[in-house]
Amino acid sequence: MTDRHSVTKIHQPDPHVRRILERAELEGIELIRFLYADHGGVIRGKAASRSRLAERLGTGIGHTVAMMAMNMLDQLQEVEQLGPVGEVRLVPDPSTFVPLPYAPGAAAMLSDLRLPDGSPWAACPRTFLKDAVAALDDLDYTLVAAFEPEFTLGRRLPDPSGGPDRLVPLDDSLCYAGLGFDTAHDYTIKLVRALETQGLHVEHYHPELGPGQQELSVRHAPALRAADNHVLYRETVRGVALRMAMWASLAPKPLADQAGNGAHLHLSLWQDSRNLFAGDSDVRGWFIGGLLAHLPALTALTCGSVNSFRRLAPRMWSSAYAVYGPDNREAAVRICSALGESGEPNLELKPSDSSANPYLSLGAVIHAGLDGIRRKLDPGDPVTVDPDTDPGRFPRLPSSLGEALDALEADEVLMAALGPLRARAYLAVKRSEAAAFQGHDAAFETFHHLRTF
Template sequence: MNISEVVNAAHEAGVKLIRFEYCDVSGVARTKAVHVAQLEHKLLEGVSLTRAQMSINLLEQMIPIDGFEPIGEIRLVPDPSTFTVLPWAPGSASVLCDQLGHDRLNWGACGRSYLKDMIQRAAGHGIQVQATFENEWYLATEVDGEYIPFDLHDHTPVYSAIGHDLNNDLMIETVDALEAQGIEVEAAINEYGAGQQEISIRHSGALTAADNQMKFRDTVRGVALRRGLLASFAPKPYPDQIGSGAHLHFSLWDLAGKKSLLYDRDAEGGLSKLGRHFIAGVAEHLPALVALTTPSYNSSRRLKPNAWASATTAWGFDNKEAALRVCSPFFQREEQSYNIEFKTSDASANPYLSLGAIIAAGLDGIERELDPGDPSEHDPAYLSAEDLRRGKVRPLPTSMSAALDELEADDFLLGTLGDLLSRCYVGVRRSEAEAFAAESQDFEIRNHFYRF
């Protein structure tokens, strides 16, 4: 859609307020709303935003970082193609934005621009990345300051008809709202945790995949709120329940989108040589990557052995305990359905930064022709020392601070982020790690439960 088409669509839908939305480095979706009467020129010139806004952490504290003082402004410049009327919010619509300087270029700390740059880097290798985020979340009510899972007293069984019946109307409304925004739903299930749900949506180009992740979270939260429920995308909102991931599924294609570069029918498991290099690059940088893909203080509670979330750099064919799972393809759609599931991913991440960094790491593996080692054929927690060595399996950081240490030691990944964005990201996330380390578990849960 172009600007005039967006303006016409907004008027035809009776929209009054249009949210100009972006994602900050803490993974929080933030927005400034514009009245429809101002929409036409704001779609062109953008909305003002102080540079300091990107230095605000998860606890709403502004962190002093050079270049992020409340002096000087940037612009939230929308991508008209992302315009959607919000089915759960009458009279409202949204557009997703790049953060640009007055020269109309990335000012240095725009996550969406970072992903665009990594997409261009991939295109230079003749690669188009297709991706989608597969989200899990908890439904809850708030009673006297406590978050109570929305479930039957004895907990509905996973993948059960009972569980579907309990939330049927809500899930249908959620699916309808996603489809109304052009997001194609593939599956919906009730998950293992009490009140935990999952919806899978169809893959798309990398930028659209990250945009869809923003829209997905907004939609699930908004529809649930209209029904008096909270939808929590926190990685581990209940310490005694299974965690919630936002598993990233991705595949590699030629620039025409016609031929899979990941699939080779004659190779072991169907995985191409280029695909092995890509996996090797992601695994090589994975200890640092988790600071971007599972980045919150709450995230490390999920990354444990035997939790189907991965606690190591292992990869394997249909191995649900591996960080990188090569998914078995479907009958007569082998090339089309062949993909890799990246499990060390959750919804506390800025999707533009997390997906962009994964692409960068994978391309580094291709450029250096890295070898990923042997695929793990069993749960890495039970592999012998020799099997771990052959698979190049290393443990992942067990805390937010340790993950940030790995990121700061990874010159390659920091280099892709650039000076301003890397300093902002590390500074803000360090402040969160220190703040939460000084507080109780209850404080941590309360300040993660409804942020993402």
């Protein structure tokens, strides 16, 4: 959709604007992508030309409301208020401007979906996370977070038998093996440099368990920045691979019979420069209690695809039980030990992957944790064994997207936080995905997820 008529200008004086315009001119940036994540977890957007950038920083770019009713298969769902009539604006956040090292001549900004008059739109995922952060602010809390993603690196090749394309991993090296470092070295160095150039500071990297599987983590940040970082991370992982004639997939299970790709979510809660998750604090316990109480519903947002539930199985180190424990990597919530004298303890939510919309995922986690704090929910005793050694004793996570969506629809706290339009749209989009993959084989499922995420 092009903008041929005047629109209400969304006037927000910003110190970043002049710098952006100067950088675009000096660095030869021709197209600036305004990116957002939709209800299907897909990163989408439109791009403004440099010649129109000054205007678009104020007005945004016009966008049909219907796109928030599109699923990951590009099938438009019938959702009230998200049809052919209606317009929102893709309005970029100037503070997120980054040139894209893997796409010379292009830059990107993370964007909000706003109404034409500039006011927040009830189906904007980034606004959902902003509202959750505001709820933290009301209690003088600050949440610091980081996603810890895994992905599979290889090449996308035609199936010899005529089926969907398949991902052929770059190597078959062993977990953490030196050979894995060497095989992926050229790609990894380009990826690290591209991330650092965009302000995503790399923490650590290693070849993971599955063939071609990589894990590279970036430093934690305040909640909104952490979600923005994950969008840029996903785009960069795939963009660098494409420029090297490779294919990278962050899908939960791009190879049905191999290790899955998580995006574990690390969290710490702060007040007056104090980490409230340090020690055996009541606040940490209540926050965990909130996560566990809402975990079946949360899973619909943190593991938001059909493919996610191939990964969430017992004894896969991905969590299949709604339990917590200290450094227990089979628990849904792990209490992570501090690293070194200057390290800070944090919580790790393991049922989390990159098919989720990071704004909805992290926002929902915040609302669940706050509910635990407000109600002082007791998380019960920590679990210090693999819960699958006594499976009848511990509650299982949902085993399918449909089951998780049922739990979400029944969760009054999370449904109220989402709001009527966003909840209605999300459920419609995700139920359509569950129905679309039903009856198809694993090759069909893995293809559509590896090409999308």
